Amino acid sequence: MTTPVLEVKDLVKRYRSVEAVAGISFAIRPGICFGLLGPNGAGKTTALEVIEGIIPPTSGAVLFNGVPKGAAFREQVGIQFQHTTLLDFLTVRDTLVTFRNLYHDPESLDALVELCNLQEIMGNMNNKISGGQAQRLMLALALVNKPQLVFLDEPSTGLDPQARRHLWEIVKSIKEQGKTIVLTTHSMDEAEYLCDEIAIMDHGRIIAQGSPAELVRHYCSGTIISLPRERVTIPLAELPLPAREVNGLLELTVERIDLGLEVLLGLKIDLSEMTVHSPDLEDVFLHLTGRKLRE
């Protein structure tokens, strides 16, 4: 059996009366993209920073390649934080060179520049680059030491859709190089697109774990029919289908869509504005917590 790159055991982080991370455990196989998915405040960033060694745990253990993290850990992992800034009066090139020189065996400058598409901004000062460019630079810094394991904390937050998609492609190509990625996000699109395995976090705990497909299959089989709530005049309890109300919409889960539609038509419900979709991670989260990810 392959030794996990990272193994987290009963990790707890407590700030006085607040338990930000409430005993999480998971193991990550080499070469996969592992996602910690959860709403803002779920404890994803705290968990990540404890695992990275940036803040100390209250209790629990983190094993890297099967052994407790040692001095070599910093040489072998790359980290992109959610909120950091860089030295204002350095250029992008200076910044990359500075960080390269902090490691024993750094990645070549050309490879980093090409991978993260930094060619056009190499001479720009750090305080003169856009949000998307800054995120790509931060990503390059996370890769500057040819890391075996890369931590990305909400890498696409604040980016426009185009920059976001561009960043995802870069993350994909990092994974194709065989690196293991641990990624936090509150975006189910991002998690579904990038992650091979997901742990869903809420209130500091992992409430479900598996591949995106497994999670959906396990928690939300069937098809979801959505209707504006006002179209359905009969009480929810009297509906012959499993239903719930979410943000003014009535969501009905059916095993077969034709049978579901037959029931609705039989009840003379107005089906205009009806939408049909397969369940996704958002529905999994809703099923598990009764809340939407972004609530």
Place this chain on the structure above:
Amino acid sequence: MSWKRIWTMFKARNFEFFRDKAAFGWNFLFPFLIIAGFAITFGGRDFSSYKVGIFPSPSASVDFSHTKLPEKFIRTEHLQFLGFPDLASGLEKLKHHQIDFLLRQDTSPPQYWQLETSPKGYLVERLFQSGFVPDSNGFGIKETVAGAEIRYIDWLFPGVLGMNMMFSALWGVGYVIVRYRKNGVLKRLKATPLTAFEYLTAQAMSRFFLLVFTLIVVWIGADLLFSFRMAGSYLNLLVVFSLGGLSLTSIGLLLAARGISEEFTSGALNFMAWPMMFLSEVWFSLEGAPQWVRSFAELLPLTHLLRAARKIMNDGATLTQVGSECLVLIAVTLVCLVLGATLFSWNE
């Protein structure tokens, strides 16, 4: 410990300093402005010139051709006479301590006004009253001191250099590190193999290099303009300023060891800087100050830096003769560096 990483952070910090044109310019411009300002304002005179208001006088420059004031008083050295058109305008200045004494020059005997609590006013009154007594040679035997005179600006110059060094060291290290901690730069660096000791060493080295570089540039520029007196060795002076720079930098490192509040750090830095500014003899001597003030001043590293620098510049002292001051500076450096490195946190 990796010297490569220390050198990398040293270079990065220096890049920042030299490329931040505003901060870079101010570091050089500030001491020049202070020195030039004092040179122009006082023209080599001491602070303690006494200002005497005279009225009636149509202009600020007093015409004594029809005065009823005693000739001996008018000719007294170190008195600066300022003309006022009437009593009201003169009293206004006197009340605000802008002059020390006010005289009416067209009455006999002359009327005068002074503030009850002003020591300078009291002394000018005594001078004024002695102006009515003929000179006598029977009060003592006068001797003059031989050799070149030390101008006020010669005395002030090391003070201004030391003050500039103090502000640059405290804010350039203390404030900058706290800002980096607050905005996450330190957290980013913590994620690399860089150790706290390496980072602090690089910061201290960089600031030390910049302090010495600034010192030399300001010295050369100011000396070209004002030709300062230098009785001792330039090398000894450099050693003393280097030790002073290290001690002040290490205080900055200690103050920046923890905390993410720029406001608190600014307050703490001011709390350190202002006593040094006024009690370390930057602007004036503490001779005659209460003993407790002088004892307190001995605790401040800038006091020892300036005393040693003035001994070298003005009196030609050797390093051995300023050994005690150097030892104090070394002790402050070691204590603050050890404490700073022990207490340092990347992100708390």
